[in-house]
Amino acid sequence: MATPANPQYFVGVDFGGTKIYAGVFSESLHCVGTSKISTKANRGPEGVIERLARCIKDAVDECDLDFKQVKGIGIGAPGAVDAEKGKVIFAPNLAWKDIPLKKELERLLDRPVFVENDCNLSMLGVYEMELDSKPRHAVGIFLGTGIGGGIVFNGEFYTGANHTAGEIGHMVLQVDGPRCGCGNNGCFEALASRTAIFKKIEDAVKQDQVTILTEMLGKDLEDMRSGDLRRAIRRGDKFIKKIVEDAARYTGVAVANLINILNPEVVVLGGGIMEALEEQMMPIIQETALDYALEGTAQDVVIRASKLADDTGIVGGAVLARKLSK
Amino acid sequence: MATPANPQYFVGVDFGGTKIYAGVFSESLHCVGTSKISTKANRGPEGVIERLARCIKDAVDECDLDFKQVKGIGIGAPGAVDAEKGKVIFAPNLAWKDIPLKKELERLLDRPVFVENDCNLSMLGVYEMELDSKPRHAVGIFLGTGIGGGIVFNGEFYTGANHTAGEIGHMVLQVDGPRCGCGNNGCFEALASRTAIFKKIEDAVKQDQVTILTEMLGKDLEDMRSGDLRRAIRRGDKFIKKIVEDAARYTGVAVANLINILNPEVVVLGGGIMEALEEQMMPIIQETALDYALEGTAQDVVIRASKLADDTGIVGGAVLARKLSK
Numbered sequence: 001m002a003t004p005a006n007p008q009y010f011v012g013v014d015f016g017g018t019k020i021y022a023g024v025f026s027e028s029l030h031c032v033g034t035s036k037i038s039t040k041a042n043r044g045p046e047g048v049i050e051r052l053a054r055c056i057k058d059a060v061d062e063c064d065l066d067f068k069q070v071k072g073i074g075i076g077a078p079g080a081v082d083a084e085k086g087k088v089i090f091a092p093n094l095a096w097k098d099i100p101l102k103k104e105l106e107r108l109l110d111r112p113v114f115v116e117n118d119c120n121l122s123m124l125g126v127y128e129m130e131l132d133s134k135p136r137h138a139v140g141i142f143l144g145t146g147i148g149g150g151i152v153f154n155g156e157f158y159t160g161a162n163h164t165a166g167e168i169g170h171m172v173l174q175v176d177g178p179r180c181g182c183g184n185n186g187c188f189e190a191l192a193s194r195t196a197i198f199k200k201i202e203d204a205v206k207q208d209q210v211t212i213l214t215e216m217l218g219k220d221l222e223d224m225r226s227g228d229l230r231r232a233i234r235r236g237d238k239f240i241k242k243i244v245e246d247a248a249r250y251t252g253v254a255v256a257n258l259i260n261i262l263n264p265e266v267v268v269l270g271g272g273i274m275e276a277l278e279e280q281m282m283p284i285i286q287e288t289a290l291d292y293a294l295e296g297t298a299q300d301v302v303i304r305a306s307k308l309a310d311d312t313g314i315v316g317g318a319v320l321a322r323k324l325s326k
Numbered sequence: 327m328a329t330p331a332n333p334q335y336f337v338g339v340d341f342g343g344t345k346i347y348a349g350v351f352s353e354s355l356h357c358v359g360t361s362k363i364s365t366k367a368n369r370g371p372e373g374v375i376e377r378l379a380r381c382i383k384d385a386v387d388e389c390d391l392d393f394k395q396v397k398g399i400g401i402g403a404p405g406a407v408d409a410e411k412g413k414v415i416f417a418p419n420l421a422w423k424d425i426p427l428k429k430e431l432e433r434l435l436d437r438p439v440f441v442e443n444d445c446n447l448s449m450l451g452v453y454e455m456e457l458d459s460k461p462r463h464a465v466g467i468f469l470g471t472g473i474g475g476g477i478v479f480n481g482e483f484y485t486g487a488n489h490t491a492g493e494i495g496h497m498v499l500q501v502d503g504p505r506c507g508c509g510n511n512g513c514f515e516a517l518a519s520r521t522a523i524f525k526k527i528e529d530a531v532k533q534d535q536v537t538i539l540t541e542m543l544g545k546d547l548e549d550m551r552s553g554d555l556r557r558a559i560r561r562g563d564k565f566i567k568k569i570v571e572d573a574a575r576y577t578g579v580a581v582a583n584l585i586n587i588l589n590p591e592v593v594v595l596g597g598g599i600m601e602a603l604e605e606q607m608m609p610i611i612q613e614t615a616l617d618y619a620l621e622g623t624a625q626d627v628v629i630r631a632s633k634l635a636d637d638t639g640i641v642g643g644a645v646l647a648r649k650l651s652k
Contacts, residue, residue, distance in 0.1 A: 135487075136487065167587065173499070175500045175579060176500065177501075184617075186500075256498065260497060261477075261494055263487050264487060265487045294496055296416050300488070
């Protein structure tokens with residue numbers, strides 16, 4: 001049992017195709033330290049799981065804690081997850097299939113590990129920490145490298161028949177739109193993810209489009225980040241402003257589609273893109289969504305940005321670990 | 327109590343903006359007779375409710391039954407419905423707002439009346455009568471004058487925060503697509519409903535497009551019905567074939583969007599369009615949906631046409647009445 005002299009902690013892990021991000025949280029879910037490393041998916045499940053363990057240990061060490069003070073670890077994985085068995089059923093970005101993540105990590109760390117889909121976990125973090133009204137029906141949209149969603153119906157997580165519900169990034173919004181990584185055209189993700197926005201900018205720059213970004217980052221736009229777009233817009237770059245506003249409009253249409261289909265009480269937007277560009281995008285997202293949603297369906301719906309920004313995943317992991325650790 | 331000499335019956339009513347269609351069903355839900363009249367929404371709630379009562383009485387009379395043998399009546403209304411109170415909260419096609427349909431009809435008919443949203447009721451009919459596996463998660467898509475949906479999660483109807491979930495006809499599939507009745511562009515309904523298909527044909531004929539339909543119906547395409555399209559295609563009309571196939575492709579994309587978002591076990595398609603054009607549309611719908619849906623999400627999903635065709639509403643009404651009548 002935790003005593004003031006020996007407090008206990010929870011670790012939340014945001015595990016993506018590109019990076020692993022771990023956060024250590026007190027019992028009151030205050031974040032006391034984090035650690036981040038690259039995923040290196042090419043090393044295969046065993047290599048990646050070792051990196052997950054290392055990132056978790058690093059985060060705990062960063063806080064000068066004894067690893068025995070970690071009561072539980074919650075991890076969001078990018079794919080279909082069987083939460084009960086702690087298995088990643090499949091994760092296309094990692095090329096994983098049927099990996100017993102819980103079992104392997106518990107073997108390495110000797111602590112209870114709980115696994116969920118990354119977007120569900122983000123939504124859990126948002127739901128527990130931000131949505132004080134505890135809405136019965138809510139939808140989370142997470143805009144980053146890709147776009148994913150988390151769905152709450154009747155106060156419970158909805159994961160569908162194969163644990164894969166919420167793939168809102170592959171909702172087609174424009175049948176004849178740009179190519180998506182999934183092979184289709186006009187998916188939400190191909191119109192408004194960081195990948196899509198960056199590609200549009202890079203393609204235009206190759207066609208000699210003038211933008212402050214090339215002054216800031218060089219002609220190759222090396223190491224471009226979402227925050228660079230915010231800075232360019234603040235410095236008056238109309239080209240970047242237009243591209244970000246277009247992405248916001250597509251996001252607004254996606255929000256409207258989800259409102260029309262699911263009639264939720266709350267729609268929350270999070271992820272790296274929202275962290276960097278909330279101010280530029282949210283007013284347009286809200287306006288477009290209310291314009292496109294049916295009047296009666298949109299009545300009283302709240303459309304908001306998550307205050308947790310890009311930390312939804314680690315917060316959700318900690319919430320899950322606190323919930324399930326005995 | 328019902329005796330062999332005095333059997334009891336249920337009436338299901340499909341109540342739309344254009345027509346009222348009532349069916350009388352035995353206790354084993356065998357249809358013994360129907361009646362159909364126009365809605366005449368312009369007469370206002372009182373006038374329409376009188377027509378509903380008349381259509382129900384006509385259907386019962388058609389079967390040579392005593393009205394006292396009717397144990398209950400289930401009605402699907404085109405809009406947001408508070409099923410508990412039996413009220414139509416709003417129905418744009420009827421210009422109704424807050425109409426106590428249950429109370430008024432019970433006053434006129436002296437029999438128990440149960441009210442639901444029309445697409446939910448259609449889905450109830452499909453779920454009870456056709457989906458023998460009783461899937462936990464299922465989606466119904468009803469293609470007619472407009473397009474609506476019914477959603478089942480965890481074996482229960484999902485109606486959302488304002489009783490308006492399932493407005494899948496206003497899911498945008500093509501941001502820059504044709505104008506929809508709701509004021510937006512590129513809604514599923516503006517691409518694949520009967521209204522959308524007929525408008526495309528009419529517009530083309532005005533531009534001197536050659537089609538067998540003008541031979542069949544005259545230059546004004548008077549009284550065109552979905553069945554005429556089937557007949558034209560069978561007679562080799564490539565123009566009509568293309569238009570119907572395009573609508574099927576859009577429907578397939580809509581099905582894929584719903585699979586990606588909701589990961590159901592079953593997607594069922596019904597309504598007048600499916601009744602008339604199932605053979606022409608279903609293979610394309612299935613192929614497109616499986617092409618657009620993510621592989622893991624679409625795994626094991628069943629996409630099928632309802633055998634109830636355009637009778638989903640009256641069957642659903644009878645199912646509801648049998649369920650709730652004491």
